[in-house]
Amino acid sequence: MKKWMKKVAILLMAIGMFISSGAGVFSVKNVSAAETDPTLSRVKKSGKLVIGTAAEYAPYEFHATVNGKDKILGFDMDVARTLAKHLGVKLEVQDMSFDSLLGAVKTGKIDMAIAGMTYTPERAKEVNFSTPYYNDKNVVLTLKENKNKWATLDQIRGAKLGVQVSSSQSKLASSLTDKKTVQVKKITDLVMQLSQKKVDAVVLAQTSAKSYLTQSDQFAITKAKLPITTGNAVSTVMNKNSPVFKEKVDQILKDHVIGAPLQKWQDKAFKQAVQKDSFIKKYMPYFIKGTEYSVGLAVIGVFFGIILGVLFALMKMSTIKPLKWLAVAYIEAIRGVPLLIQVFLVYFGTQVIGLDVSSFLAGAIAMFLNSAAYVAEIIRSGIQAVPAGQTEAARSLGFTKNQTMRYMILPQAIKNILPALGNEFVTVIKEGSVVSVIGVGELTFQTSVVQGASFKPFLPLIVTAVIYFILTFGITRLLNLFEKKLHKSDKSFG
Amino acid sequence: MAILEIKNLHKEYGKNTVLKSINATVEEGDVIAILGPSGTGKSTLLRELNMLEYPTSGAVIFENQDITKASEAGLDKIRQDLGMVFQSFNLFPNMTVLDNVKIALTKVKGIADDEATATAKQFLEKVGVVDKVDVYPASLSGGQQQRVAIARALAMNPKIMLFDEPTSALDPEMVGEVLKTMRELAQEGMTMLVVTHEMGFAREVASKIWFMSDGDMMAYDNPVSFFENPNSERAQNFLAKML
């Protein structure tokens, strides 16, 4: 036990050192570069500007169906288009979770993040901020009926405030109230908490507050005036190693974005964000697409998981000690680390070692690497569950080891293995929700998209829950039928 | 003529000595009943004759070859000559009765399918379960399963048959039919080693008795004298409990 733990620790340390040294190389490079920098070179060379965003933040960026097609709209997209145009390259937009944007910028997965992101000293340590292109004031949103209850800063001292976690508002909110603030990952969830009276009020940027006002007359912005210095200077975010790139971006922002153009884009975005249409008609395509991705991920995950899992199972049962150790180490390491972390490790890790892997591929790889460990255990225990007497009987008849495995053990082990593999498939469908963090458009991700675009925090969750249930329950039923067939020869007459 | 020779066979599990330097010879046509209290190494001894378990030291000579030193491939060959019948039958549950008997013929001996079917049916008929060829083992009674297991071993045309408590897992009313099959086999001259608690069978059918206790083995060439006048105290105690 202890031996392999040491090995894993060493491996992890090595990975850590590799990542940090990689970052070091980049920073050394940028000092010597005056005419260009890694990001700018990459953009010029590929002829495209890769923008990362988290499109669940109307009117900054949000999903909408335009002429039957899913598109990302919002004034940030106009900013992105303008930047690409003046850099003379094509634009490519990658949608991912807000949390993974900084990581994606740092590892070079994306050239720039544009996601209504505001300056904080913590973030500034990690990445470069462009000059702000918009200043978004903070406001206090509450239920209409409580509008006057939280009208002054004094009153707000007694309020239970909700804020988006690690947002620029989270510190502000803590300073405004004497109570503990409620920190939630997504603004849609915050607003849901507000409508369910789990929080008294929400501190958020004016732009998104206004969006909610246009969607529902349940809410109101209070009169409480927050300190002007606490506004949100919205910037684009780039890698630290790209001073030249930043200079160019700043110039384009000053010349072609800030002021009148941005105002025009914002007005357009507000209108687009409040398109009226039935929920189902408008958002069903997202759920369908998400379901396809979820099932696809699970199929890929389990399929390759089985191939790799068989290998690890054989290694673990092998009499060759190093192979056995390797399999044990792999299986224990995978089972001991949350899938979420594995997904991040694959997504950013591939970038660190110089591979440009799409978020879907990274998600799929993480899924099958993870599934392989569980599949290996399913196969091993399935094989070992076949009574030893079967091997003894076969060997006593003169069957070789391999023949015994082929004719006696495997056909019987399959009966133990297949149902468990089916359960693994169901598990993988559910766990696939984790890869939404790197922006794979599977069901959970699409749910966030719909929450953001529809300003309905709860309904999309119900739809998603129902879809997951239908998938998993349906598959489980099918598996049970299949299992019954498998066990025909076990029936005795007694 | 000695068909099998056991020389100084010794077996330990850790500190626990199971067999203490066993020496014995099996002649062709011998029917040897291996008797003794539970947990005294009877099954271990039997299982070391075809290397289902490996002795700690000692030799088992079969056809001028020490099988404790045989390679894997060599063992696969030798085991074809040593038919084994287990307490818990160990039929292959996913195959029909016919396939249970056929599979080693086709896959191990490489016999053509038709011929294997004929051979299998011949032996199933011999043990009296030929009407069950197409059913799966789970639908057979214990006695029927054990007879199929005997047919399966016989079909390989072994030189020696090893029986490891063949009737201990059976319902009492099934014991008779299996012992009857074994008795017929003995009468045909098959060389047999039988670990058993069936004293009646040992007395009537066996040509020799190996009495084991505490890892020691005493061979008796005359079963009647063993039962009537066992010269050791341990054998006397054992028989007092069993008879």
Added chain:
Amino acid sequence: MAILEIKDLHKAYGKNTVLKSINAEVEEGDVIAILGPSGTGKSTLLRELNMLEHPTSGAVIFDDQDVTKANESGLDKIRQDLGMVFQSFNLFPNTTVLDNVKIALTKVKGVADGEATATAKKFLDKVGVADKVDVYPASLSGGQQQRVAIARALAMNPKIMLFDEPTSALDPEMVGEVLKTMRELAQEGMTMLVVTHEMGFAREVASKIWFMSDGEMTAYTDPAGFFENPNSERAQNFLAKML
């Protein structure tokens, strides 16, 4: 005097009829051997006498009360009078031998600890395992475990003892010691119902034979008559296999 009456007892699992309207009486002091082929409802019948299984219809009258209609707390009371010994002993593995016997005395009967210990030791002495009071069941042989199980049942001072194949799970050389204990119990006048395959025990100790086959039961009040001249073909077939 009838201590237990079985009236039209019927048991079906789905379409499968296990017991077909059994009628019988147990007199005080009876030692009844329940014989018959495997799977013909012997254990089911026994287990329906203390409602470990519930009959599909019919009545079991004990102490002027229909046990099948008793409520849970009524059953808890009745079961104290019906000692049960199982094929697989079912000792509590997590308590010592002494505690195995004591626990029902203290927790069910509310006997004081000192008295319970004395009673438990008395019965452990009676079955010959008094020297094992402080060990755990796993370190006992099967025969010893079964004798502890008998002591555990006897300590509750039951009116009837039910034995469900008490020697079937034992190594053959352990069978004798358990049968001996049961034989002594019979000689003391205990009312006993014994499902068994031990024909010798049935013949020598039983006062009545219940022969079961295919869910039907025939009672013989003369064991010697049953063994020497069974008037049914099914009984003849069975005895031919067993003897």
